[in-house]
Amino acid sequence: MSQQEPTPRENPPEEDEMAGESEERLDERTTLAAQVELLQEENQRLRQAFAHARRTEYQRAAIGLAILGAIAVAGAVVFPTVRTVLLALGATGLFAAVMSYYLTPERFVSAAIGEYVYATSVADRESLTAELGLQDTQVYAPTAAAGEESARLFVPEKREYSLPPASELDSLFVITDDAQQRGVALEPIGAALFREGRRAVSGELAAEPSTLCDQLGDATVEVFELADGVTTDVDSDDGRASLGVSGSAYGDVDRVDHPIASVFATGLAVTLETPVTVETTDETDRAEFLVTCRWEPNAETE
Structure with missing residues (x-):
């Protein structure tokens, strides 16, 4: 008399449903964690871009002041009648350029x-x-x-x-x-x-x-x-x-x-x-x- 082989046990529908929900929650948490990480990276990038933009703005102003100062000094050589005024303007522009460039705020x-x-x-x-x-x-x-x-x-x-x-x-x-x-x-x-x-x-x-x-x-x-x-x-x-x-x-x-x-x-x-x-x-x-x-x-x- 042959012995009957046991039939494989099937999971109840409730267990299958719970397992599916667990996998979905795990996927959601993984997705959210990835999104948070991306947002943190984007936030850091925007902060760096903002700080760079502000520094660039100050540096451009410094370059502009330096150019104006140099023009005024050059004009003092060409126009000796107003040399004193142009030298004063040139010195002021160059000084302001140095201050603007080196005193650019690093933290906002x-x-x-x-x-x-x-x-x-x-x-x-x-x-x-x-x-x-x-x-x-x-x-x-x-x-x-x-x-x-x-x-x-x-x-x-x-x-x-x-x-x-x-x-x-x-x-x-x-x-x-x-x-x-x-x-x-x-x-x-x-x-x-x-x-x-x-x-x-x-x-x-x-x-x-x-x-x-x-x-x-x-x-x-x-x-x-x-x-x-x-x-x-x-x-x-x-x-x-x-x-x-x-x-x-x-x-x-x-x-x-x-x-x-x-x-x-x-x-x-x-x-x-x-x-x-x-x-x-x-x-x-x-x-x-x-x-x-x-x-x-x-x-x-x-």
Whole structure:
């Protein structure tokens, strides 16, 4: 009697279906990984191309200045009557060419990267104020740090508050015997920008609020490129400066210690030597955001 051979076991349809799905998911993951790698390579290539384009732009400007300088120097030889002027122009052009060529920036940080960094910083500050139950009030108080005029951002604990002495503002947590003076004191984002703005502005910063705000507005747009436009409306008698901000490079201006509001408030506080409060509203007829800085109107005349 012959023994019957066992028939091969067939996989259930469910197992075949699961195996097929697993293979499909594996293929998808492999495809996605390849696409991510390609995107990373393309991103790196675009970054290098952008940096190269910027360097090329500066180098072309340097070559153009060098050519103009050389022409001016050659003209000084041909036209002796205007030799002094042409030599001055030639020397200026050649010097500017050398500076443009060798001081070409090698690293460019996009506004999006700066926005991410600022968003992280402001999230920490908002969490700190929320955890401590602090008010939304922002007071920029003038101080003297390491012998240099500066300011600190004081956020009070009480709605009805009084500003603590400048010596108490050196600490992060301001804890005094007077409960109305308690809160936190932070380094304003605009402090470093204001110091840089001082060096960028031709001449001295004005002591008069209206002119000072115009100078800070120009620095905000032209030097720091924090916004596409800033308009100012200053009433010194009322102790108020209203700033219309359009095209902010760092998102909504109504966030805590926004760079634009911070640089104006810090500049006013340091220059007028008086505390400055800041309020920001959005969706105005005048601009995308309206920043209002207030101070005691008699402070600038004392």
